[in-house]
Amino acid sequence: MISIPIYHITLISFKQGVKLEFKENLPEQCPPADASEAALESVCRFLFFSPPDAIENYASHIELGKPTGSAPECKARSCSLFKMSNAAKQAKKIGIFKNRKIAVLNIPEGCGAHSNGKNGHIDFWQARNFSPSTAIVNVYDSTDDIEDDTSDA
Amino acid sequence: MRKKTDKIKVNFEVVLFEFIEPLVLMLKKKNSYFVASAMPADNGFVEKYIVVSVLPETLKKYMHEECDLRFLFKYARNRRLFTMLASELENEECTLIAQNGEPEEDWLPDPQFFSSSHTGAYFQSNTSPVTTEVLKIAGNWELEDFGLLSRKFRDLHAFMDSLLTLDDPNAPSGLKKKIQDAYTGKSFIGGFSYVNFFTDLVAVQPRDERFDLNKIYYASPGEIELTGKPDLFENIQEKITNFVSKESEIRENYNNLHKYMSTEKLLDTQGVQLFINENMREKIQFFTVSLLESMGVNSFKQIHDLSDKSAINTAKIALAIYRRLRSASEYFAQGRVAYAE
Numbered sequence: 159m160i161s162i163p164i165y166h167i168t169l170i171s172f173k174q175g176v177k178l179e180f181k182e183n184l185p186e187q188c189p190p191a192d193a194s195e196a197a198l199e200s201v202c203r204f205l206f207f208s209p210p211d212a213i214e215n216y217a218s219h220i221e222l223g224k225p226t227g228s229a230p231e232c233k234a235r236s237c238s239l240f241k242m243s244n245a246a247k248q249a250k251k252i253g254i255f256k257n258r259k260i261a262v263l264n265i266p267e268g269c270g271a272h273s274n275g276k277n278g279h280i281d282f283w284q285a286r287n288f289s290p291s292t293a294i295v296n297v298y299d300s301t302d303d304i305e306d307d308t309s310d311a
Numbered sequence: 312m313r314k315k316t317d318k319i320k321v322n323f324e325v326v327l328f329e330f331i332e333p334l335v336l337m338l339k340k341k342n343s344y345f346v347a348s349a350m351p352a353d354n355g356f357v358e359k360y361i362v363v364s365v366l367p368e369t370l371k372k373y374m375h376e377e378c379d380l381r382f383l384f385k386y387a388r389n390r391r392l393f394t395m396l397a398s399e400l401e402n403e404e405c406t407l408i409a410q411n412g413e414p415e416e417d418w419l420p421d422p423q424f425f426s427s428s429h430t431g432a433y434f435q436s437n438t439s440p441v442t443t444e445v446l447k448i449a450g451n452w453e454l455e456d457f458g459l460l461s462r463k464f465r466d467l468h469a470f471m472d473s474l475l476t477l478d479d480p481n482a483p484s485g486l487k488k489k490i491q492d493a494y495t496g497k498s499f500i501g502g503f504s505y506v507n508f509f510t511d512l513v514a515v516q517p518r519d520e521r522f523d524l525n526k527i528y529y530a531s532p533g534e535i536e537l538t539g540k541p542d543l544f545e546n547i548q549e550k551i552t553n554f555v556s557k558e559s560e561i562r563e564n565y566n567n568l569h570k571y572m573s574t575e576k577l578l579d580t581q582g583v584q585l586f587i588n589e590n591m592r593e594k595i596q597f598f599t600v601s602l603l604e605s606m607g608v609n610s611f612k613q614i615h616d617l618s619d620k621s622a623i624n625t626a627k628i629a630l631a632i633y634r635r636l637r638s639a640s641e642y643f644a645q646g647r648v649a650y651a652e
Contacts, residue, residue: 204331206355214355224356227401238331248428249330251380251421254349254357277430279331 178268179286182218188232189283193271198263200295201239201280202246202304205259211291215261216284236273236281239263245277247301262304263293319393320404321345327429332357335380335420337433338395338405344370345407346383347395350418361418362393362407373426374433375519380424384414442541443525449532450647457535460648461524463639464547468522468539469512470632471546474610477617489515494617505631534651547639548650553607554640561605565633568598568626577623587622595622599629606636 178195207214218235219226226234240246249255269288273281284290298304321338327346328335334357338345344367347360361384365373369387372378383390392414393407473490476482493511513521522543526536537544554561571594572578577587587595599622600611611625618624642648 206353217355219356222355225398245330245430248328248424249334251424252334252349253351253361253418253420254334256421257351257417277330
């Protein structure tokens, strides 16, 4: 009997006929079956580290060393992105985020898989070959600036 | 003087606002409330919360958007500040560490974060106890008609609310006491004494539970939009429908009571406590019960008890309820108002 290590299975997605390898060692059933590998346009990420393209800025909670407790491992191994929304604007008022810059990214198809959550939240599982620095469109201080730019577009 | 402890244990209650992570939380210890807001962190995730104790009335104001989140931490009365590690949320009880002195500005939420931003519900059943009811209007209306109809609805709404609240085992005892005070010790000597009675009943209602005339769309046909408690609107509708269909029977019961009270000179007492014998008491109670029951108000005993078992005051409340129902029902009987189908 041939034994196949689990990570060989979980690192690879065969959606759309293209093999996608993920940066992290994901658990079984991760990304979830309804995750999409389509492109993501104008998605945002709060930045905690300098410079904006520092790899830690796009790390999952597990990579950052956050104790995840009872949180599902699949989500804890995703990079949380978000679409600009009222919830994002409100979140920017809370201490943890209020002085943080926000990167806006355009992520091409095939750079990972994503699953849409509530309030514009997106769980993004990065492909092994994805470099966030190549996807950064701009970095903003405020959500209003992002909205201004978006409305100008 | 008792020294305030540096650490207290609280229970996690609910996540009020979540964005990527839980950012604003509700914590509780017995009847004490605490609100936590995620503090700045350099590691990319929530590590610590600034926590503030919140008085129930302040929490209610916050939930009703009469103040923002920042107000709780910066200005609220009798507040006490703490910090809490995010890892505490994994425990059955969370330890809060007292924070002495003013918090750093960076720790606090910016202005204008209101409870409407919450992603999680709390006090949901209490935050919006009122609903809207639309009445169709037609015919000729003067401005004072809107005011008159609105006042009658308001009084009936407050009166019925008072009885339901007193019957509600979950209603706050303080509220019940205020309602009882509105009934007791009254001298109904005509005119404003009745108005004051209903005004007192309105005044004890929590502000967000009161009846209000919300909108008027004046045309024929037009609409008026009322806000109030849905069960009370249903109750008022039943009573008005009943009044319109049994108007002559109810009027006869009113006349019987009013005539007897007038003959015995019990209506205008000038504040003097009148002595009535047992026979008079029985007659008054009989006429009062007949009037109340024909109006669909089956609360004689409750009103009687609230009125210090005064047969005269109970009768006068029944007469006052009649006059309000009659005024409101007249608009429906005249075809100028109808419930929307």
